[in-house]
Amino acid sequence: MLNNIQIILVGITHPGNIGAAARAMKTMELSQMRLVQPKIFPSVEATARACGADDILANAQIFDTLEDSIKDCHLVIGTSTRARHLIWPTLTPKACAEKSLQSAGKVAILFGREQSGLTNEELEFCHFLVQIATNPIFSSLNVASAVQIIAYELHESLKNQSEVGETLIELEDPPASAEMMGHFYKHLEQTLIDIEFLDPEKPKHLMRRLHRLFNRIQPIESEVNILRGILTAAQKAKSS
Amino acid sequence: MLNNIQIILVGITHPGNIGAAARAMKTMELSQMRLVQPKIFPSVEATARACGADDILANAQIFDTLEDSIKDCHLVIGTSTRARHLIWPTLTPKACAEKSLQSAGKVAILFGREQSGLTNEELEFCHFLVQIATNPIFSSLNVASAVQIIAYELHESLKNQSEVGETLIELEDPPASAEMMGHFYKHLEQTLIDIEFLDPEKPKHLMRRLHRLFNRIQPIESEVNILRGILTAAQKAKSS
CATH class of the missing domain: 1.10.8.590 (Helicase, Ruva Protein; domain 3)
Incomplete structure (x- = not known):
C-alpha cells in the first residue's frame, strides 16, 4: 500500500538530509525514494544519517528533471510551508495522507530545496499542495522533518484504515498519468x-x-x- | 497555551540532536526546552542545527536529574517507540496532544537517550506514555524527529480547537455561477x-x-x- 507512494526530493543540497529523509521514511514503512538533481549522492554523510535505512538509499532512483521523475504517477502532491497566492487546492498533511491512500495509481509527494522549496514551475505539475502548518514567524522546517510528518500521517492513516476495517474504493478508470x-x-x-x-x-x-x-x-x-x-x-x- | 508544554530531553549524547529538536519545537510554536544531563551543551553543533532557533537553546534549563526537571509539572508524559510490557496507559501522539492542551498546569513531555530511550526508573515518573507507531522492523526514530511529530500534533490540536474545516481550498475568486x-x-x-x-x-x-x-x-x-x-x-x- 505505502509502496505506491513515491517520496521525491528535488534539488537537495546537503546529503545528510537525504539520509535523514530515508530514515524518516523507513520508520513509517515507506520505501520508494526518488531524487531529482541531488547535489551530492551517494555520500558517506547520507549513509551515516540514514542510520540503517541504507536499503532505501540503495534503491533510490535518480532523475535529471522533475518531469521525468513523475511520469508514471497519477497523483502529484507538492509540499509547501508558504501560503501561495495561487489557485491551488491545499491539503493538510492528514488530508494528503487520506487522498494518497485512496489513489489507485502511483502517488508522488514532492519536497523542494532546503532554502527555496519548489519553484512555481515545479508546482505546475501538482494536482494538490500539502501545507504543514507552522509558526508564522519561524516556518523553517527541515526537509527531513517535513518528510517525517508527511510519512507519519500516511502511516497513521493506514493504521486507522485497518483498525476500522475500511475498504478502499478502487476507481474503474485511473486518472491519466x-x-x-x-x-x-x-x-x-x-x-x-x-x-x-x-x-x-x-x-x-x-x-x-x-x-x-x-x-x-x-x-x-x-x-x-x-x-x-x-x-x-x-x-x-x-x-x- | 503551548508555553505550558515543557519538552524535556534526557541524556542526549549528540549535540546536533538538541539543536534539531529546538528547530522542530520552534516551527510548531513550542518554546520551553529542558535538558537533563546533556553530554555536550552548549555547543557549536547544536547552534548550527537549530538553524535560527537559538533563542530556545539560550533559554533551555539544565538539570542534573529528571526528578528536578519535572518538579513544577502537573502532567508527565514519556515517549516510547517500544511496546513496554508494563501497565501504563499509552496514548497516541494525537491523544497526547489533546490531553496536554487540556491540562491547567505545566506539562512535561520526556524524550530519552538516542540509543536506549528512557529507563524504567524514569518511566515511573510518568502519568502516561505516548507511543509513536513505527515500522515493526525499523523503529529507529531520531529523537529530534520524535520531537517534531509530538510538536506537530500539539500544533495541529491547538489549530483545530480554533478552526473547523480540515481541507482548505484557496481560491482568489469564487467558482463561476x-x-x-x-x-x-x-x-x-x-x-x-x-x-x-x-x-x-x-x-x-x-x-x-x-x-x-x-x-x-x-x-x-x-x-x-x-x-x-x-x-x-x-x-x-x-x-x-
Whole structure:
C-alpha cells in the first residue's frame, strides 16, 4: 500500500538530509525514494544519517528533471510551508495522507530545496499542495522533518484504515498519468498556436493557468482522449 | 497555551540532536526546552542545527536529574517507540496532544537517550506514555524527529480547537455561477459542431461527459473567460 507512494526530493543540497529523509521514511514503512538533481549522492554523510535505512538509499532512483521523475504517477502532491497566492487546492498533511491512500495509481509527494522549496514551475505539475502548518514567524522546517510528518500521517492513516476495517474504493478508470497529461498539454499548446489564440512569443502565463485548471480536474484517460479529439478537430478545422 | 508544554530531553549524547529538536519545537510554536544531563551543551553543533532557533537553546534549563526537571509539572508524559510490557496507559501522539492542551498546569513531555530511550526508573515518573507507531522492523526514530511529530500534533490540536474545516481550498475568486457555466456549455457545444467534432444528430453522450468533466473543475470566472476565448478563436479559425 505505502509502496505506491513515491517520496521525491528535488534539488537537495546537503546529503545528510537525504539520509535523514530515508530514515524518516523507513520508520513509517515507506520505501520508494526518488531524487531529482541531488547535489551530492551517494555520500558517506547520507549513509551515516540514514542510520540503517541504507536499503532505501540503495534503491533510490535518480532523475535529471522533475518531469521525468513523475511520469508514471497519477497523483502529484507538492509540499509547501508558504501560503501561495495561487489557485491551488491545499491539503493538510492528514488530508494528503487520506487522498494518497485512496489513489489507485502511483502517488508522488514532492519536497523542494532546503532554502527555496519548489519553484512555481515545479508546482505546475501538482494536482494538490500539502501545507504543514507552522509558526508564522519561524516556518523553517527541515526537509527531513517535513518528510517525517508527511510519512507519519500516511502511516497513521493506514493504521486507522485497518483498525476500522475500511475498504478502499478502487476507481474503474485511473486518472491519466503525468506522461499522458504532458502529451495533452503539448497538443493543447500547439492547437492554441494553430488557431491563433496563443502568441508563441509570450505563451507562459496562459499555459500556466491552463495547467492549473486541468490538473485540478484530474481527468481520467478516456476524458483526455475526448479532449485530444477536440484539439485535433480544431486543428483540422483551421487547415481545411 | 503551548508555553505550558515543557519538552524535556534526557541524556542526549549528540549535540546536533538538541539543536534539531529546538528547530522542530520552534516551527510548531513550542518554546520551553529542558535538558537533563546533556553530554555536550552548549555547543557549536547544536547552534548550527537549530538553524535560527537559538533563542530556545539560550533559554533551555539544565538539570542534573529528571526528578528536578519535572518538579513544577502537573502532567508527565514519556515517549516510547517500544511496546513496554508494563501497565501504563499509552496514548497516541494525537491523544497526547489533546490531553496536554487540556491540562491547567505545566506539562512535561520526556524524550530519552538516542540509543536506549528512557529507563524504567524514569518511566515511573510518568502519568502516561505516548507511543509513536513505527515500522515493526525499523523503529529507529531520531529523537529530534520524535520531537517534531509530538510538536506537530500539539500544533495541529491547538489549530483545530480554533478552526473547523480540515481541507482548505484557496481560491482568489469564487467558482463561476451556474448561469455562467450554462453559457459556457452552450458555447462549447456550438463550437464542437462548428469544428465538426460533434454530430448534432447524436450529441447527448459527449456533452454529458464534458459537463461532468468541467463541473468537476469548478472553474472560476477568469478561467471560464479564458476557455470561452479559446472557443471563439476555434470558431474564427474555422470560418477564416
